[in-house]
Amino acid sequence: MKQERPKPPLAALMYGEIVYWGVLLGSLLAIIGSVLAFLGDNYVPVSYWLSSIWQGESIYQTWEGATGSLPMGHWYLSHLTTGDGLTALGISLGVFSVVPAIFLSAAVLFREGERLYGSLALAGGIVVMMGVLGLAPMP
Amino acid sequence: MQKTKRARKGRLWSLAFSVPELTILIMLIAGGYLVMGVFSRVEGTQVLSPSAMWLIIVGSFLISTAVAVLAVIGGIGGGVIFTPIMLGFTHMDSLIIRATGLVVAMFSGLISSGPFMKTQLANLKVVFYCGVPITIGALVGSVSAIYLHDALGAVGDGIVRLSLGILMLVVAYFLFTGGGKTEYPEPKHIDPLSVKLRLNGSYWEASLGKMVDYQMVRALSGGILFVLLGFMGGFFGLGGGAFLTATLNLVMAAPIKIAAACSGVLLAISNATAIWTYITYGALIAIFAAPWMLGQVVGGILGAHLLIRIRAGFVRKILILILLASSFKLIVRGVEGAFGIQIPIL
Numbered sequence: 001m002k003q004e005r006p007k008p009p010l011a012a013l014m015y016g017e018i019v020y021w022g023v024l025l026g027s028l029l030a031i032i033g034s035v036l037a038f039l040g041d042n043y044v045p046v047s048y049w050l051s052s053i054w055q056g057e058s059i060y061q062t063w064e065g066a067t068g069s070l071p072m073g074h075w076y077l078s079h080l081t082t083g084d085g086l087t088a089l090g091i092s093l094g095v096f097s098v099v100p101a102i103f104l105s106a107a108v109l110f111r112e113g114e115r116l117y118g119s120l121a122l123a124g125g126i127v128v129m130m131g132v133l134g135l136a137p138m139p
Numbered sequence: 140m141q142k143t144k145r146a147r148k149g150r151l152w153s154l155a156f157s158v159p160e161l162t163i164l165i166m167l168i169a170g171g172y173l174v175m176g177v178f179s180r181v182e183g184t185q186v187l188s189p190s191a192m193w194l195i196i197v198g199s200f201l202i203s204t205a206v207a208v209l210a211v212i213g214g215i216g217g218g219v220i221f222t223p224i225m226l227g228f229t230h231m232d233s234l235i236i237r238a239t240g241l242v243v244a245m246f247s248g249l250i251s252s253g254p255f256m257k258t259q260l261a262n263l264k265v266v267f268y269c270g271v272p273i274t275i276g277a278l279v280g281s282v283s284a285i286y287l288h289d290a291l292g293a294v295g296d297g298i299v300r301l302s303l304g305i306l307m308l309v310v311a312y313f314l315f316t317g318g319g320k321t322e323y324p325e326p327k328h329i330d331p332l333s334v335k336l337r338l339n340g341s342y343w344e345a346s347l348g349k350m351v352d353y354q355m356v357r358a359l360s361g362g363i364l365f366v367l368l369g370f371m372g373g374f375f376g377l378g379g380g381a382f383l384t385a386t387l388n389l390v391m392a393a394p395i396k397i398a399a400a401c402s403g404v405l406l407a408i409s410n411a412t413a414i415w416t417y418i419t420y421g422a423l424i425a426i427f428a429a430p431w432m433l434g435q436v437v438g439g440i441l442g443a444h445l446l447i448r449i450r451a452g453f454v455r456k457i458l459i460l461i462l463l464a465s466s467f468k469l470i471v472r473g474v475e476g477a478f479g480i481q482i483p484i485l
């Protein structure tokens with residue numbers, strides 16, 4: 001007798017789909033951003049970025065030569081019309097897709113009465129959000 | 140021979156139609172790189188010519204795709220290949236390498252989360268239970284990396300290279316011995332916490348043609364280990380998928396396929412926490428990291444869909460050689476940086 005495969009839980013499906021499509025959308029933005037960057041519309045010139053890191057300059061020297069200081073925040077959000085800003089947004093969006101995926105998955109788990117796992121998902125999501133918001137103390 | 144060629148061509152065609160988003164993505168990337176090459180307005184510098192810059196971008200994408208495929212087949216995160224090689228063989232700043240290493244480590248895991256959740260190879264309960272300790276460890280690890288870099292400068296870089304070199308020897312050993320992994324572990328004693336957490340499940344095992352039930356154990360020790368693994372990933376900028384899989388399989392008794400899938404999803408979650416520290420600090424140079432990200436996405440999907448039948452043993456041997464070479468170079472450069480001793484090798 002052939003065994004029937006059970007359907008995956010809704011919370012798992014939701015998590016997987018949000019992350020998958022979020023990453024693909026982020027990739028699309030990263031491609032557009034990279035093309036724009038090479039066509040010359042940039043916050044910091046591509047030639048400067050690549051030459052500086054290729055030479056082995058430290059992260060401080062690289063940013064100091066580009067903008068005067070380390071960005072210490074989501075610098076790209078105020079430079080979304082530039083190539084490097086859009087590329088950074090694409091990468092960040094791909095990474096960020098984990099956040100709505102975890103929280104929506106947690107909501108589904110709570111609705112299905114899975115309070116323990118809903119709470120664990122919520123706790124995990126809060127830790128990720130701490131990273132996103134830069135709440136960890138920096139030197 | 141011709142039959143094999145035809146079968147491979149057929150698989151590629153069926154993949155192009157069954158995953159149209161991958162086909163569109165590859166076409167967009169190819170078109171984008173073509174436009175970047177032909178219409179580039181980037182000016183040359185004393186260090187790099189415009190064509191060299193274009194080659195760095197396209198080369199990074201191609202290498203990243205190959206790394207993702209190798210990593211998927213070898214069952215380890217791409218960061219384990221990228222970070223040691225770049226730290227050992229280039230002069231780039233270690234924070235930039237570690238930030239990009241997290242991108243390499245996480246994106247193949249992120250993109251495979253969808254298929255793994257659909258096929259139930261990734262168990263959501265395991266992911267969310269282990270997700271809390273691993274994200275805490277990853278956040279602390281990434282912040283510690285910035286502190287060490289800030290406080291110790293070149294000596295700190297030397298310490299990072301040296302400890303990563305030693306860690307890579309351990310990963311190579313794991314790959315060499317197989318870590319004593321068992322396909323379907325049968326735990327003799329189930330602890331009350333694992334029962335309370337309902338760390339069990341079932342999945343469709345295609346090779347057996349039936350559903351396989353499993354019960355995981357040692358929830359507490361597993362949880363503690365995940366804090367350490369998260370710290371290691373966040374600090375060194377690599378995923379350490381081999382360690383995650385081993386912990387889930389050997390300590391918590393998850394079947395190997397479940398362990399590998401859960402490790403991919405957990406790797407993505409923990410790195411998604413750690414990477415923000417590097418992003419907000421400015422250590423992620425987007426224009427350099429983007430081709431590595433795109434290569435991981437394309438290679439991750441390709442690896443998961445196409446290359447399941449390739450012999451993993453051969454790929455593992457290649458990975459062991461890569462890891463041994465980079466760990467040797469890392470240890471040499473680490474000793475030089477940390478203790479100021481010049482070792483006249485390579």
